[in-house]
Amino acid sequence: MNDINYDPVILTKLLIKCPSITPKDMGALNIVQKHLEYIDFNCFNLNFSEAGTDDVKNLFASIGKSNGKHLAFAGHTDVVPIGDINSWKFHPFEGVVSNGKLYGRGSEDMKGGIACFISATKKFLDKHKKNFNGKISFIITGDEEKEAINGTIKILKWLKEKKIKIDHCIVGEPTSNKIIGDKLKIGRRGSINFYLKAKGVQGHTANSNRAENPVHLLIKFLNTIISEPLDNGNEFFLPSSIQIPTFNVNNTAANVIPEVATATINIRYNNKHNAESLQEWLQKHIDNYFSLTDKASCSFTIDKTGKSFLTKPGFLSKLVSECCREINGLNSNPELATDGGTSDARFIKDYCEVVELGLINKTLHQVNENVKTKDLEQLTNIYLKVLEKYFGLN
Ligand SMILES: [Zn+2]
Structure with a gap:
């Protein structure tokens, strides 16, 4: 006892x-x-x-x-x-x-x-x-x-x-x-990570006409992503939040336009979304934005951490x-x-x-x-x- x-x-x-x-x-x-x-x-x-x-x-x-x-x-x-x-x-x-x-x-x-x-x-x-x-x-x-x-x-x-x-x-x-x-x-709330990789054309910074800088493209692209809120929340949830926790170029030369730039998008989302709908949302934005150039592309992988x-x-x-x-x-x-x-x-x-x-x-x-x-x-x-x-x- x-x-x-x-x-x-x-x-x-x-x-x-x-x-x-x-x-x-x-x-x-x-x-x-x-x-x-x-x-x-x-x-x-x-x-x-x-x-x-x-x-x-x-x-x-x-x-x-x-x-x-x-x-x-x-x-x-x-x-x-x-x-x-x-x-x-x-x-x-x-x-x-x-x-x-x-x-x-x-x-x-x-x-x-x-x-x-x-x-x-x-x-x-x-x-x-x-x-x-x-x-x-x-x-x-x-x-x-x-x-x-x-x-x-x-x-x-x-x-x-x-x-x-x-x-x-x-x-x-x-x-x-x-x-x-x-x-x-x-x-x-749910959480999801998207790992983005933008690929351009490497070149000399003096000959930028023959290159395509993926850093510029990714910066502008991410800016459109964070400029528009995903939603305004609802009675039970705060608005979903988009954060860019990482942005990497890994280029050490100031006279080289790099070939690749990467970034992570972390989203804490409410019940207006799910992993599939967010994936579609991101793909649509990529298709719209990267269709402006045929010299660059953007792909991503996903890590779903919770619904x-x-x-x-x-x-x-x-x-x-x-x-x-x-x-x-x-x-x-x-x-x-x-x-x-x-x-x-x-x-x-x-x-x-x-x-x-x-x-x-x-x-x-x-x-x-x-x-x-x-x-x-x-x-x-x-x-x-x-x-x-x-x-x-x-
Ligand atoms: Zn516990």
């Missing part, structure tokens, strides 16, 4: 003590499993592998009846590397509490969130026993911070094969801004917003945002309505990652409220 504790601060600390840098687990999932089995959850260890990737441990756990609503909580127990250990005030895998803050890698992203949901579930079951009309489950992966190939995406496939249907899902990534529950996420998605505000975001307001006493609804990096919600949204709600997004991936202990209590209270409202027991 010593290693079973449902206090969210102590449970977060137990999880921090497992140095579970992706793809290593180091006992983290076992701690989650033991805490859930102790309150009668049915647990499945799902270990996935794929050629060329690391094997990963995952966990699916559930409790309740199949003939009611099914609410899942999703999260990851893996963490990012610690960086320089000498820069940490306290050992990153000790879980030291100092001045009301719990320090450690994963405290914010997102062992704290997992501990809060387990703690809330324990309180919910203590109070209502198993007399709730539906099912609560946990989708916990050890593969979020790296490739995310042997994690959530495969657990969801497994659930589909087993005909286990989830109605709604809360992802416990840190989303809050200043106080717990003031910001939820209902989608994310944009939106879960339209609905039942779940409304319910979670109400719970946040009730617990934190705010007189306005939480912001429904789509900013920041990517998360496993991008896979879950294909299965059910998903909302992200978690701790304050502030120190994740940094040295001295930490979370206020009172925030862990607050998030636990909000999660408990969500469970009660969801199952009509408030």
Whole structure:
């Protein structure tokens, strides 16, 4: 019983003590499993592998009846590397509490969130026993911070094969801004890179009539690209943003017109676009611009790093917003945002309505990652409220 504790601060600390840098687990999932089995959850260890990737441990756990609503909580127990250990005030895998803050890698992203949901579930079951009309489950992966190939995406496939249907899902990534529950996420922007290569005709700068300078062409071309906004954004998304992060010529001679110039275009795009539509958009601009000369051409390669998605505000975001307001006493609804990096919600949204709600997004991936202990209590209270409202027991 010593290693079973449902206090969210102590449970977060137990999880921090497992140095579970992706793809290593180091006992983290076992701690989650033991805490859930102790309150009668049915647990499945799902270990996935794929050629060329690391094997990963995952966990699916559930409790309740199949003939009611099914609410899942999703999260990851893996963490990012610690960086320089000498820069940490306290050992990153000790879980030291100092001045009301719990320090450690994963405290914010997102062992704290997992501990809060387990703690809330324990309180919910203590109070209502198993007399709730539906099912609560946990989708916990050890593969979020790296490739995310042997994690959530495969657990969801497994659930589909087993005909286990989830109605709604809360992802416990840190989303809050200043106080717990003031910001939820209902989608994310996408990201894509285009690597451009403009080819002209090399020559002497004194004989420019016999050459075609690709630098001039690429500068002017990129100028047209950044002069017109892709869109103006919409109710849920900021305008898409085009950035030119690199421009290279690699020519050292001042009297030579180079043959090649290259550049990168990075686009953070909203739900008005996808990789294919942006590729067409770029190709059209290239065709228009480079058709002006038959001495030069421009080609590009693509690197897609993440799709944009939106879960339209609905039942779940409304319910979670109400719970946040009730617990934190705010007189306005939480912001429904789509900013920041990517998360496993991008896979879950294909299965059910998903909302992200978690701790304050502030120190994740940094040295001295930490979370206020009172925030862990607050998030636990909000999660408990969500469970009660969801199952009509408030
Ligand atoms: Zn995370």
